[in-house]
Amino acid sequence: MRLRTLRFIFREGFQNFFRNKLMFFASCAIITAALVILGIFLLVIFNIDENVKALGEKPQIQVYCRFDLDDAEVDALEREFLREPGLKEFTRITKEEAYERAKDMLGDTSDLLSGIGPDFLPVSFIIKLDDPGQIDDFVSRAGQMPQIEKISYPKRTIGLITRVSNWAKLFGAVIVAIPMLFAVFIISNTIRLTVFERRGEISIMRYIGATERLIRWPFVIEGAIIGVVGATFAFLVTGFGYKFLENNFNLELAGVTDDLFRLVGVGHVSTLLLVVYLLIGVGVGAVGSVQSTRKYLRV
Amino acid sequence: MVEFINVTKVYPNGTVALRGVDLFVGRGEFVFIVGLSGSGKTSLLKLLLKEEDVTEGAVVINGRRVSEIDRRAVPFLRRSIGIVFQDFRLLPRKTVYENVAFAMEIVEAAPREIRRRVPGALARVGLSRKADMYPSELSGGEQQRVAFARALINEPPILIADEPTGNLDPGTSMDIMYLLYDIHRRGTTVIVATHKREIVDSMQMRVVEIHQGAVVRDQQKGLYENETADAALYF
Numbered sequence: 001m002r003l004r005t006l007r008f009i010f011r012e013g014f015q016n017f018f019r020n021k022l023m024f025f026a027s028c029a030i031i032t033a034a035l036v037i038l039g040i041f042l043l044v045i046f047n048i049d050e051n052v053k054a055l056g057e058k059p060q061i062q063v064y065c066r067f068d069l070d071d072a073e074v075d076a077l078e079r080e081f082l083r084e085p086g087l088k089e090f091t092r093i094t095k096e097e098a099y100e101r102a103k104d105m106l107g108d109t110s111d112l113l114s115g116i117g118p119d120f121l122p123v124s125f126i127i128k129l130d131d132p133g134q135i136d137d138f139v140s141r142a143g144q145m146p147q148i149e150k151i152s153y154p155k156r157t158i159g160l161i162t163r164v165s166n167w168a169k170l171f172g173a174v175i176v177a178i179p180m181l182f183a184v185f186i187i188s189n190t191i192r193l194t195v196f197e198r199r200g201e202i203s204i205m206r207y208i209g210a211t212e213r214l215i216r217w218p219f220v221i222e223g224a225i226i227g228v229v230g231a232t233f234a235f236l237v238t239g240f241g242y243k244f245l246e247n248n249f250n251l252e253l254a255g256v257t258d259d260l261f262r263l264v265g266v267g268h269v270s271t272l273l274l275v276v277y278l279l280i281g282v283g284v285g286a287v288g289s290v291q292s293t294r295k296y297l298r299v
Numbered sequence: 300m301v302e303f304i305n306v307t308k309v310y311p312n313g314t315v316a317l318r319g320v321d322l323f324v325g326r327g328e329f330v331f332i333v334g335l336s337g338s339g340k341t342s343l344l345k346l347l348l349k350e351e352d353v354t355e356g357a358v359v360i361n362g363r364r365v366s367e368i369d370r371r372a373v374p375f376l377r378r379s380i381g382i383v384f385q386d387f388r389l390l391p392r393k394t395v396y397e398n399v400a401f402a403m404e405i406v407e408a409a410p411r412e413i414r415r416r417v418p419g420a421l422a423r424v425g426l427s428r429k430a431d432m433y434p435s436e437l438s439g440g441e442q443q444r445v446a447f448a449r450a451l452i453n454e455p456p457i458l459i460a461d462e463p464t465g466n467l468d469p470g471t472s473m474d475i476m477y478l479l480y481d482i483h484r485r486g487t488t489v490i491v492a493t494h495k496r497e498i499v500d501s502m503q504m505r506v507v508e509i510h511q512g513a514v515v516r517d518q519q520k521g522l523y524e525n526e527t528a529d530a531a532l533y534f
Contacts, residue, residue, distance in 0.1 A: 002407060004404075004407060004409065004410060005407050008404050008407075015392075019392065200388065201390055203388070204388045204389075204390065205405060206374075206377070207348065207377060207382050207388075208377065208378075208382075208401075208402045208405050208449065208450075209374045209375065209376075209377040209378035209402075209405055209406060209453075210374060210405040211371075211374045212371075212374075214405060
């Protein structure tokens, strides 16, 4: 395609866009709404995914040994655990370390521990697995060991998040497709209306020998502009909304979920959102235009 | 240059628009196509532009059968035919200059060439001073002149005018016809579909009369009406 043809197509596309400002800004608003809905679903899925990943990084299982085990028995138990497949990390917490941790945790009220020495606390192991989904199996096996007093792990939270994550991944594409189809429908109709309104102009172009490409592409550019403007507004709305949530709800969530669930920082999601919005906005705008012009522009 | 060979056109609803039309228009000729509304004049022009396809027979332009032209090549056929309509069909949001330049942009002409040729075309139709005006600011005759400038800017060998004076008063109509005659004199083949008796009678060029889809008269230096025809038939 020649440069002058490209310039013609872009000039006409932009002129078309600004010619019907009211109609196009109304369309942009609807596209923005559709993309914001899409963005909310994306953010939910993204956050669940990131948090499940983050859970995998946290100490997931704490295995407390019986108080009466001597060092040799604890060593033997440790060797037994280290032979477990799928072990990502293994840390031994001695009685002394457990005592220091307890003091740190109690903070100002650490005098509660006065008169109690490290010997009153059990040795424990903090264990991370490669696959958080294997936790239940691991815990049931470890629970049968006579040397184990207690096993602590965030069973309900992990189970819930894993289930929600799987569900979200499974149905995510379907859920995301709904607002996308909605956006395609809106853009198609907007372009169709303008094509219909300008059918006289199009017929003139056909009579004076314009190729389909020269007639259609300005509409495609017009659709893409609607997509870009809609995507930009959607990005601003979602970005600021998410920032507000992040600032206010992360504190609240920290108290409720014991820091197991946090909203991913806006900085991490903004690039994803912007790219997805622009790609979908421009893509949907262009596809919508091609669809709506197909019928009217046959030379 | 333009030839209709035993052309029949039947629309999908069964209407027979043209039946067995044989017509030859040579290079540089000036032809009036006359006839009642619905007689088939516009169908004839639509076949030339490949807006419709023949049902039987063939339309040949410059030795090439129009029916054999691929859909993607239709714009290039149309670039060889300038067309002017009764309702001018100018782009309302473009100035006079832009309307004419647009026809060159469509054929992907170089900007320098557009800047060189558009003022000349506007001068030819007497609208140099109105280049920056919009169609709504012009009279009917002026708008039709812009349409002529646009039709001719790419120097097509054939010009088709479908009722070019239909919306104009008699004085302006004659101006437009002088313009058409001037275009013809410079070598362009001109085909004018009209039902304006005074125009046809005053110019006395070749007249092809169509009645109920068939050519009933083909007369050099003819008048609008055959002497034996019933005048009331056309009004």
